[in-house]
Amino acid sequence: MNFRGFAVRSGEGMTNRTTRFLLCAIPGLLMLAGGLMVPAHLRAVDSGVLQSAGRNTMSLVEQGLALVRVNQLGAAQLLLQAGQAEAIPGWPELGLAVTYSATQHPGWLAWGGGDARLERLFSSDPHLPKTGSEPFTDFLVREENRAVGLELLRSSPLRGVQELLRCRALTNTVIFSPSQSASGQALDTALVACGLLLEGGHLNGGLSNAVSNLASETNRGLDPQRLEQVLLDIMSLGQRFNWGQLAAFVGQIQDTETLRLQSNLVRKNDAQLPVLFAAVELSGKPALVAAYLMNFSQTGLKDLGGSLRFGAGGVNELLRRNQRLHRSGFRRQIAGQAPFGAVLSAASDLSWRRPRLALTMKWLLYLAAGFLLAAALHYARPPVSALERPLQVRGFHIARESLFALGFLLVVLLLSEPFLAQESQRVELPFRLRLPTVGSVVLAGTSSVNRSIMNQLSLLTLLLFFVLQALLYSASLVKLAEIRRQNLPSRIKLRLLENEDHLFDAGLYLGFAGTIISLILVSLGVIQPSLMAAYSSTSFGIIFVSVFKIFHLRPERRKLLLETEAASTEPLAPAIAPRLATPT
Numbered sequence: 328m329n330f331r332g333f334a335v336r337s338g339e340g341m342t343n344r345t346t347r348f349l350l351c352a353i354p355g356l357l358m359l360a361g362g363l364m365v366p367a368h369l370r371a372v373d374s375g376v377l378q379s380a381g382r383n384t385m386s387l388v389e390q391g392l393a394l395v396r397v398n399q400l401g402a403a404q405l406l407l408q409a410g411q412a413e414a415i416p417g418w419p420e421l422g423l424a425v426t427y428s429a430t431q432h433p434g435w436l437a438w439g440g441g442d443a444r445l446e447r448l449f450s451s452d453p454h455l456p457k458t459g460s461e462p463f464t465d466f467l468v469r470e471e472n473r474a475v476g477l478e479l480l481r482s483s484p485l486r487g488v489q490e491l492l493r494c495r496a497l498t499n500t501v502i503f504s505p506s507q508s509a510s511g512q513a514l515d516t517a518l519v520a521c522g523l524l525l526e527g528g529h530l531n532g533g534l535s536n537a538v539s540n541l542a543s544e545t546n547r548g549l550d551p552q553r554l555e556q557v558l559l560d561i562m563s564l565g566q567r568f569n570w571g572q573l574a575a576f577v578g579q580i581q582d583t584e585t586l587r588l589q590s591n592l593v594r595k596n597d598a599q600l601p602v603l604f605a606a607v608e609l610s611g612k613p614a615l616v617a618a619y620l621m622n623f624s625q626t627g628l629k630d631l632g633g634s635l636r637f638g639a640g641g642v643n644e645l646l647r648r649n650q651r652l653h654r655s656g657f658r659r660q661i662a663g664q665a666p667f668g669a670v671l672s673a674a675s676d677l678s679w680r681r682p683r684l685a686l687t688m689k690w691l692l693y694l695a696a697g698f699l700l701a702a703a704l705h706y707a708r709p710p711v712s713a714l715e716r717p718l719q720v721r722g723f724h725i726a727r728e729s730l731f732a733l734g735f736l737l738v739v740l741l742l743s744e745p746f747l748a749q750e751s752q753r754v755e756l757p758f759r760l761r762l763p764t765v766g767s768v769v770l771a772g773t774s775s776v777n778r779s780i781m782n783q784l785s786l787l788t789l790l791l792f793f794v795l796q797a798l799l800y801s802a803s804l805v806k807l808a809e810i811r812r813q814n815l816p817s818r819i820k821l822r823l824l825e826n827e828d829h830l831f832d833a834g835l836y837l838g839f840a841g842t843i844i845s846l847i848l849v850s851l852g853v854i855q856p857s858l859m860a861a862y863s864s865t866s867f868g869i870i871f872v873s874v875f876k877i878f879h880l881r882p883e884r885r886k887l888l889l890e891t892e893a894a895s896t897e898p899l900a901p902a903i904a905p906r907l908a909t910p911t
Contacts, residue, residue: 385638606635834872
């Protein structure tokens with residue numbers, strides 16, 4: 328009868344543990360999936376966030392159609408090329424509009440259209456190509472075209488245009504040869520190009536004032552180099568754009584520094600010029616585009632091209648976050664499924680509007696998932712035997728599960744966070760051209776780049792080793808506190824502490840393993856050499872294990888030794904002599 332009752336109680340206990348296992352494992356997996364669905368990252372912006380930001384904003388195709396309607400065929404052609412390169416939905420519609428406009432106005436193919444006042448300038452050149460586009464600088468280099476441009480500028484009432492024309496008399500130039508010299512056609516070409524932009528109102532107010540002031544200061548005898556740099560930048564852009572494209576591109580720029588940065592970027596990225604032009608045109612923020620490409624010199628244009636799919640709002644959100652673009656294959660696969668699409672859309676909206684809150688929720692989901700999965704593993708273990716029941720202390724499994732949750736959070740972040748260990752792609756500001764001429768000889772300068780001994784990967788490795796050692800240190804403290812609270816004699820607690828020596832030394836083992844693995848990866852060329860990151864693993868292990876054994880384990884063992892010794896030397900209680908019963 329007793330055996331049958333024990334069997335019934337054992338069966339009920341196993342059923343309860345199975346139920347608890349399922350109640351922890353299923354919500355834990357759901358929370359892990361929920362955390363993976365939140366598109367919030369530390370060092371990246373998800374494409375889902377750009378999609379939410381670009382909703383109900385101007386798309387690239389709509390911007391191109393708007394340019395066609397205002398006769399800016401050249402700018403619309405570049406947007407069409409960007410749409411084709413990025414496979415943006417709707418680009419064939421823009422292609423039809425561009426083709427129809429080119430059919431109605433075949434002359435615009437050469438110079439880009441957009442300014443009816445310059446019809447005379449371009450119609451007088453019989454050398455213009457009939458089927459393709461011609462860069463505006465190449466057009467103005469021809470003497471007859473430059474002469475027509477100068478004639479148009481002389482009749483302009485704008486003070487800035489007249490100041491630019493007076494600069495043709497300069498003789499103390501630094502970058503260009505003087506206009507009156509044998510090689511002065513370059514300065515004349517740059518002055519005419521800048522003057523036509525200024526006279527036609529194609530320069531932004533800030534840039535227009537800056538050009539006018541620089542020309543005025545130069546004519547008063549000040550250093551002409553700043554004005555020459557502006558002229559050089561405009562002429563450089565004119566070598567890549569026709570007139571319509573140049574006017575649309577420069578019209579977005581607000582200051583001379585942004586002009587310099589953009590001209591440098593255009594020179595370096597001829598193959599991806601349509602993407603750069605489209606990003607500036609769609610966002611209307613050339614300064615932010617330049618800053619983004621300076622920060623991400625290797626992947627910036629690719630990410631900007633990907634953001635064009637999400638319209639002006641997506642491009643501006645990428646520029647505002649100033650982070651790399653991440654495209655999640657997991658979210659792309661589940662976005663089309665009915666129960667998950669709405670959840671993913673809501674998570675994307677939250678990550679767009681409240682990025683810090685979304686990131687906090689994501690980490691809390693990972694933490695809760697780790698805790699529940701650790702609890703599920705706890706209930707998956709068979710129940711302890713009757714011999715080990717005195718070793719069980721209530722509540723300590725919660726501490727272990729909390730430590731597991733922290734380690735789980737660290738592992739998931741390392742595996743799921745994109746670009747966490749990315750190297751810096753920032754490039755220094757481009758050098759100003761200082762070409763020696765007849766009027767002024769400038770010594771060539773040298774540049775030095777200060778390289779830091781600590782890169783992103785080394786810092787991440789140091790942080791990883793530190794956190795792992797801290798988790799092992801906390802696990803050792805929890806085990807020590809558990810043994811301290813067990814209802815056992817002191818001599819048995821001493822034996823249990825000796826049994827946990829491998830756990831207490833786990834920090835040393837992990838430190839040695841981390842150093843060896845790092846050196847092996849360095850020798851194989853998988854990671855860059857960093858002795859500091861490699862030896863930090865062993866250093867952290869020695870520090871944490873030494874602190875634990877000296878300040879925690881040693882005092883506890885001394886206390887147990889004294890208690891054991893005191894228990895073994897206590898005098899035995901005197902035996903009570905038996906009384907003999909007296910005879911009655």
